[in-house]
Structure formats: C-alpha cells, structure tokens
Amino acid sequence: MDVLISEVGPRDGLQSIDRIMPTAAKKIWIDMAWAAGLTEVEVGSFVPAKLLPQLADTAEVVAYSARIPGLTVAALVPNARGATDAIAAGAHKITLPLSCSESHSLANLRRTHAQVIEDARLIAAAIRDLPEGRRPHFEGSLSTAFGCTIEGVVPQAKVVELAEALMAAGCDEVGLADTTGYADPASVKSMIAAIWSAVGGDALTGIHVHNTRGLGLANVLAAFDAGLTTFDSSLGGLGGCPFAPGASGNIVTEDLVFMFEAMGVRTGVDLDKLIAVREFVQKTLGDEPLYGFTPLAGLPLGFVSTTQNTDIKQGAWA
Amino acid sequence: MDVLISEVGPRDGLQSIDRIMPTAAKKIWIDMAWAAGLTEVEVGSFVPAKLLPQLADTAEVVAYSARIPGLTVAALVPNARGATDAIAAGAHKITLPLSCSESHSLANLRRTHAQVIEDARLIAAAIRDLPEGRRPHFEGSLSTAFGCTIEGVVPQAKVVELAEALMAAGCDEVGLADTTGYADPASVKSMIAAIWSAVGGDALTGIHVHNTRGLGLANVLAAFDAGLTTFDSSLGGLGGCPFAPGASGNIVTEDLVFMFEAMGVRTGVDLDKLIAVREFVQKTLGDEPLYGFTPLAGLPLGFVSTTQNTDIKQGAWA
Numbered sequence: 097m098d099v100l101i102s103e104v105g106p107r108d109g110l111q112s113i114d115r116i117m118p119t120a121a122k123k124i125w126i127d128m129a130w131a132a133g134l135t136e137v138e139v140g141s142f143v144p145a146k147l148l149p150q151l152a153d154t155a156e157v158v159a160y161s162a163r164i165p166g167l168t169v170a171a172l173v174p175n176a177r178g179a180t181d182a183i184a185a186g187a188h189k190i191t192l193p194l195s196c197s198e199s200h201s202l203a204n205l206r207r208t209h210a211q212v213i214e215d216a217r218l219i220a221a222a223i224r225d226l227p228e229g230r231r232p233h234f235e236g237s238l239s240t241a242f243g244c245t246i247e248g249v250v251p252q253a254k255v256v257e258l259a260e261a262l263m264a265a266g267c268d269e270v271g272l273a274d275t276t277g278y279a280d281p282a283s284v285k286s287m288i289a290a291i292w293s294a295v296g297g298d299a300l301t302g303i304h305v306h307n308t309r310g311l312g313l314a315n316v317l318a319a320f321d322a323g324l325t326t327f328d329s330s331l332g333g334l335g336g337c338p339f340a341p342g343a344s345g346n347i348v349t350e351d352l353v354f355m356f357e358a359m360g361v362r363t364g365v366d367l368d369k370l371i372a373v374r375e376f377v378q379k380t381l382g383d384e385p386l387y388g389f390t391p392l393a394g395l396p397l398g399f400v401s402t403t404q405n406t407d408i409k410q411g412a413w414a
Numbered sequence: 415m416d417v418l419i420s421e422v423g424p425r426d427g428l429q430s431i432d433r434i435m436p437t438a439a440k441k442i443w444i445d446m447a448w449a450a451g452l453t454e455v456e457v458g459s460f461v462p463a464k465l466l467p468q469l470a471d472t473a474e475v476v477a478y479s480a481r482i483p484g485l486t487v488a489a490l491v492p493n494a495r496g497a498t499d500a501i502a503a504g505a506h507k508i509t510l511p512l513s514c515s516e517s518h519s520l521a522n523l524r525r526t527h528a529q530v531i532e533d534a535r536l537i538a539a540a541i542r543d544l545p546e547g548r549r550p551h552f553e554g555s556l557s558t559a560f561g562c563t564i565e566g567v568v569p570q571a572k573v574v575e576l577a578e579a580l581m582a583a584g585c586d587e588v589g590l591a592d593t594t595g596y597a598d599p600a601s602v603k604s605m606i607a608a609i610w611s612a613v614g615g616d617a618l619t620g621i622h623v624h625n626t627r628g629l630g631l632a633n634v635l636a637a638f639d640a641g642l643t644t645f646d647s648s649l650g651g652l653g654g655c656p657f658a659p660g661a662s663g664n665i666v667t668e669d670l671v672f673m674f675e676a677m678g679v680r681t682g683v684d685l686d687k688l689i690a691v692r693e694f695v696q697k698t699l700g701d702e703p704l705y706g707f708t709p710l711a712g713l714p715l716g717f718v719s720t721t722q723n724t725d726i727k728q729g730a731w732a
Contacts, residue, residue: 243715243716244715246715247715248714248715248717249714276714277711278714280677281635281673281677282676282677282678282679283676308707308711309669309672309707309708309711310631310666310672310673310708311631311669311673311676313629313631314631314632314635314673316632317599317632317635317636321639345711351627351628351629354628354629355598355628355632358600358601358629359598359600359601360600388628389625389626389629389663390627390628393595393626393663396561396567396595397561397563397566398567399566
C-alpha cells in the first residue's frame with residue numbers, strides 16, 4: 097500500500113450520534129471493513145460509559161477485533177486510566193489526544209497541557225513495562241492543531257512545542273488533528289514541515305482532517321504531497337453532519353479512497369466492498385444520515401482502481 | 415489578484431434547474447457579485463430559448479452586465495450563430511464547448527469534432543473582422559476532457575489533439591472542463607502538463623471542475639499547483655445537486671474562495687459580501703437547494719482573508 101486509510105467511524109462517527117449501535121453490529125462492521133481491505137480501524141474510546149454510552153462496549157469490541165488477523169486495532173484514551181483499560185483489552189494502537197488550545201483542553205477535558213503530558217509519560221512507562229511484542233503503538237494526537245473555536249488560530253510554535261513535549265514524554269509518534277475544520281492546504285503543509293524539522297519525519301506520519309468547510313480532501317492532498325501517509329476518515333462521513341453546528345464533519349472514507357485510487361495511489365481498499373460496508377451501516381443505523389459523493393455518483397465508467405489493477409496508472413502521481 | 419474566480423452560476427447553475435429566474439433578479443445577482451469582488455461572470459448561453467428557457471434573456475443580461483465597469487462578461491455559445499448573437503450583445507468573452515468525447519458530442523449536440531472546429535474557425539474569423547477594442551476573448555472549452563459517461567476515459571492524446579485544433583482554428587485560449595466529475599488530482603496535473611507542452615502555457619490558464627465525486631477542491635488545488643490561475647465555480651453550487659443523477663455538481667464559489675483566502679492566495683472576493691449574494695439568490699429561488707460547507711459552518715474565529723489583509727499570510731503558499 098502507498099497510503100494507510102485509518103477508519104475512525106466506529107469511534108469518531110458513533111460517538112457523534114445519539115443512536116447506540118449494538119455491539120454485534122459493530123463487530124460485523126469491523127469484520128466487513130477488514131474484508132474490504134481496511135487494515136486499521138479505531139474501534140472505540142476508553143471513556144466512562146456515563147459520558148459516552150455509545151462506546152460503553154469498547155473493551156469488548158477491542159478484544160474481538162484484536163483477533164482479526166492483520167488488523168491494527170486502535171483506541172482512543174482520555175488519560176492513563178483509559179490506557180490501562182486499552183492495554184488490558186489488547187489494543188494495538190493507543191491514541192491520547194492533547195488539545196493544542198489550552199482553553200479548549202480546560203473547557204472540554206478540564207485538564208492543562210502539563211497534566212495531559214504527565215499522563216503521556218505514565219502511559220509510555222506502562223507500555224515499556226510490557227513484554228516485547230505486547231506493546232501497543234502509542235500516539236499523541238495534537239488536536240485543535242489548526243485553531244479552535246475558543247482561541248482562534250493556535251500559534252504553530254505552540255503546536256511544535258507540544259509535539260516535542262509528547263515525544264519527550266515517550267510517545268512513539270504524534271498525529272495532527274484538525275478538530276475544528278480550521279486547516280487549509282497551506283497551513284497543513286507548513287505545519288508538517290515545522291513539526292518534521294523539530295521531531296523528525298518518522299515522528300509524524302498521519303493526519304485527521306475534518307470537512308467542516310469543505311476543504312477536507314484538499315487538505316489530505318496537501319498532506320500527502322508533503323509526505324504524510326496515514327489518513328483518518330469515517331465511513332459515510334458518519335458523525336459529520338455539516339448542517340448541525342458543532343458537528344465534527346469527518347471526511348468520507350469512500351471519497352478519500354476513490355481520490356487516491358483514481359490518482360494511482362494504492363490504498364488496498366476494494367471500493368465495491370466498501371460500498372457494501374456502507375450499506376450495512378446505513379441499514380443498522382436506520383435514518384441516521386450518511387454523507388459522501390462517490391457512493392451517490394457511482395464510479396466513473398470503466399474505472400479500474402489502482403489497488404485492483406497494478407498495471408493501470410500505478411505511479412501516475414509523482 | 416493571485417487567482418481569478420469565474421462565477422458561472424447565472425449560466426451553468428440556472429440552466430440546471432427548472433425554475434426560471436426573472437431577468438431583474440439576474441441583474442441584481444450580477445451587480446452584487448461584482449460588488450463582492452468577482453470580476454468575471456458567465457451570465458448566460460446563446461442557445462435557442464426553446465431548449466433552455468431559463469436563459470432566454472441572455473442577450474439582455476449580457477448587454478446590461480457589459481455596462482458594469484471592470485466586469486468581464488462571459489457567455490457560452492453552442493455554435494457560430496450563437497457567437498454572432500453574443501458579439502452583438504457585447505460579451506467580453508465567448509466560450510465554445512467542444513466535447514472531447516465525440517460520442518458525447520454527437521449525442522448531446524449532434525455534431526462531430528470537425529463541425530465544432532469549423533465553427534471555431536468561423537467565430538475566430540468573425541472576431542478578427544471586428545474593430546480593435548471590440549473583439550471578445552475567444553475560448554474553446556475542452557469539455558468531458560477527463561472522460562464521459564458514454565466512452566469512459568478520453569485518451570489524453572485526443573484532448574491534446576483537440577486543444578491544438580482549437581488553437582489552430584483561431585481560439586485565443588482553451589479551457590479544461592471536467593463535465594462529468596471524472597478528474598482526479600493526478601489526471602488534472604498530467605493533463606495540464608500535456609496541453610502546455612503542445613500549445614504553450616498562455617493557451618491554457620483555466621479549469622472548470624465539478625464536485626460530482628467530492629474531489630472538486632482537491633482538483634482545483636492540483637490545477638493551481640500546476641500553474642492554472644482561473645477557476646470556475648457556481649454560487650451555492652447551484653445546479654449541482656449531488657443527489658440527482660446527471661446533475662452537474664458544480665463546485666461552490668463560497669468554499670473555493672474560502673480555500674484560497676485561507677491559503678494566502680488573493681481572490682479579490684469579500685466573503686461576507688459573497689454570503690450576502692448567496693442569501694439574495696436563495697431568497698429569489700425559494701426552496702431550490704444551495705450547497706456549500708463554509709456558509710453553514712461560518713468563518714473560523716479570528717479569520718482574516720488574504721484579500722482583506724495583505725499583511726497576513728500573503729505568500730504563505732509557495
């Protein structure tokens with residue numbers, strides 16, 4: 097694969113809607129996603145069930161998914177306590193979000209930057225204590241990296257400083273997250289260059305962008321151009337209603353995969369099977385709206401994806 | 415200005431909806447668009463009123479708009495007869511579409527490539543006969559350049575050959591149009607390079623992309639990166655319902671302007687005034703759906719557009 101599409105629908109999508117998907121349906125979704133060629137799925141978040149009842153079954157879903165061969169099972173953790181649960185459940189990848197806007201961090205999580213970084217240190221230490229081969233990959237996610245609705249633009253120097261702090265605390269990697277849809281192609285490129293020059297190219301490979309202002313795929317393209325290779329997206333843009341204020345506006349996995357496959361960039365994902373996953377999720381969620389253009393327009397006449405035909409357009413993007 | 419946004423809503427938008435906008439409202443729309451900083455508007459199409467009653471008043475709208483100082487008034491013409499009318503009405507720019515897929519050309523216009531190119535020759539000759547200063551700019555538009563729903567992908571060599579033929583016939587310029595939403599960032603870049611190497615960089619400066627599969631702004635970004643500077647879009651994505659099969663799926667002027675302004679690329683357009691134009695058009699069209707993300711999400715907190723503040727982010731994109 098040339099890029100890794102990390103499916104976040106079961107976590108970021110489901111946490112943003114009121115309806116609670118039954119555990120059995122989540123398992124089928126993840127099975128189908130894997131069968132469609134998605135090799136990384138963020139399946140839940142280890143937050144108190146009282147706060148997010150939609151994700152109360154995360155431990156069970158993680159344990160189930162970890163048995164699927166070749167699937168990287170990712171989980172979000174709000175703190176060290178959540179990380180302990182994620183490790184116990186067998187998550188392969190643990191993501192701790194750090195809101196670059198401290199006002200946002202205080203308002204949403206009631207925690208300062210220093211407190212979150214201390215948690216990163218505790219989590220990294222706990223992971224180091226595990227036997228080799230059982231250690232999950234530990235990512236610090238730089239959320240609101242491009243600005244927030246309380247502070248406006250977050251200075252790039254602050255984001256770089258936090259990236260350095262997370263790496264110093266023992267994260268394997270940092271990730272960029274445009275939680276508020278404030279990023280644009282220029283700020284994406286410039287932010288990647290700044291973080292790379294501070295912590296090195298291996299320490300930042302992925303980005304999580306939203307489509308809040310319609311720039312989602314353009315921002316992905318800019319990030320890909322700059323050299324990132326992992327891109328988060330949500331099946332059907334689940335949880336991303338652009339018509340509801342405050343909605344996250346996740347980019348749509350189907351459109352993201354189509355873009356790369358059309359460009360000659362291999363995602364490993366089978367678009368027809370991906371549409372079947374969408375249909376399953378839509379049926380399960382009833383009238384919950386799904387988004388995306390490619391599923392409605394269909395594939396272009398005669399379209400052959402790069403993943404399915406290595407003779408065609410391979411390396412067209414250079 | 416760093417880029418030129420060419421507003422095609424009054425033509426491409428209105429021709430795609432059933433409702434007929436009153437001439438007086440079109441004039442106000444164009445006035446407001448100009449006041450918002452848009453300096454080029456495609457105001458209509460010189461086709462028989464029987465075929466497109468929505469645009470039956472094109473001659474009057476062109477004549478009115480041509481009196482607005484500093485506004486480039488563009489009009490589509492299907493053939494030499496339409497060009498004569500467009501010249502008589504005072505259009506500054508005349509666009510003759512040539513469908514790169516000959517099957518599409520035959521099915522939609524009942525004309526072969528040779529017939530359209532012969533018309534281009536006639537139009538160019540008629541323009542040469544006009545007194546200097548009265549000669550409109552003449553563009554040959556390479557429609558279905560990235561593929562069509564009858565033939566599938568159109569070979570790049572065919573598009574290049576038609577670009578050469580249009581320039582040889584006397585066009586001032588050719589334009590790329592992804593009529594069917596088949597383009598992707600890689601094919602956009604590769605097509606631009608191929609056409610430039612055949613007819614020179616001055617002969618292709620603009621592109622008209624659709625958002626049929628959600629890649630509209632990513633394709634614009636690729637084209638901008640490759641060096642194009644003129645981008646068509648439609649206010650509110652008018653005429654571009656992605657939920658109706660066959661709809662054109664125009665990209666949304668508001669999102670396009672936001673993208674460039676956020677990137678540090680000056681469009682000359684005032685986003686607040688643009689939103690006011692949208693509100694006027696929405697009121698005029700009643701329940702006709704408009705699209706776009708930026709108008710619903712609003713601008714980021716503390717956002718200063720590049721056009722309005724030359725100190726901020728100017729040249730950020732390089």
